[in-house]
Amino acid sequence: MSEVETDNMDALAGKYLTFQLGEEIYGLEILKVQEIIGMMTITRVPRTPDFTRGVINLRGKVIPVVELRKKFGLDAVEDTEKTCIIVVQITLNDSLLTMGLLxxxxxxxxDVSSDQLEPAPHFGGSVNIDFILGIGKVDxxxxxxxxxxxxLSVDEIKTVTSIE
Structure with a gap:
């Protein structure tokens, strides 16, 4: 690993909330997570992207919910008792936006240390994996x-958050 990659891995070390989509395990920086809520009524909103499940009313605040399975091109499955919504804060143009991830x-x-991290793989020109910070190898x-x-792209975020 180059010195730049080593510095990047040091910066990525920290605590991550892990979740599953099928058999795959993903992690989000814990500081981006506001809360985790069980499945609740999601109101569908017409004419939104197919990966947008709808909106929820969380203590009086309307929050858009994105179905990560669909966003990542995975097959849809029925919700279960383990299905939940991770409420996150995302940054867009210096603004903080709240969004739910199903x-x-x-x-x-x-707790992922720098020696457990690898850079994100490269798949060639047309595959956009900018949203992958890196790969953690844990146990x-x-x-x-x-x-x-x-x-989500800037346009996708604007579309999803405009339905609040």
């Missing part, structure tokens, strides 16, 4: 660490 199951908080598991600010 996931199959929340796992645990992992024989591979955890894809996500940059929640880049998981």
């Amino acid at each position: 996931v199959d199951e929340v796992s645990e908080v992992l 024989e598991r591979v955890v894809m660490l996500l940059d929640v600010d880049k998981a």
Whole structure:
């Protein structure tokens, strides 16, 4: 690993909330997570992108909910008792926006050290993986660490948050 990559891995070390989509494990920087809530009534909003499940009313605040399975191109599955919404704060043009991420199951908080991190893989020109901060290798598991600010494009964020 180059010195720049080593510095980047040092910067990525920290606590991550892990969750599952199917068999895959993902992690979000814990500081981006506001709360985790169980499944609740989600009101669908017409003419929104297919990965937008709808909106929830969380203590009087309307929050858009993105279905990460659909956003990542995974097959849809029925919601279960483990399905939950991770409420996150994302940054867009120096503004903080609140959004819900619908996931199959929340796992645990992992403390990932720099020696457990690898840079995100490169798949060639047309595959955009800017939203992957890096890959964590923890207890024989591979955890894809996500940059929640880049998981959606700026246009997608504007579309989703305009339905609040």
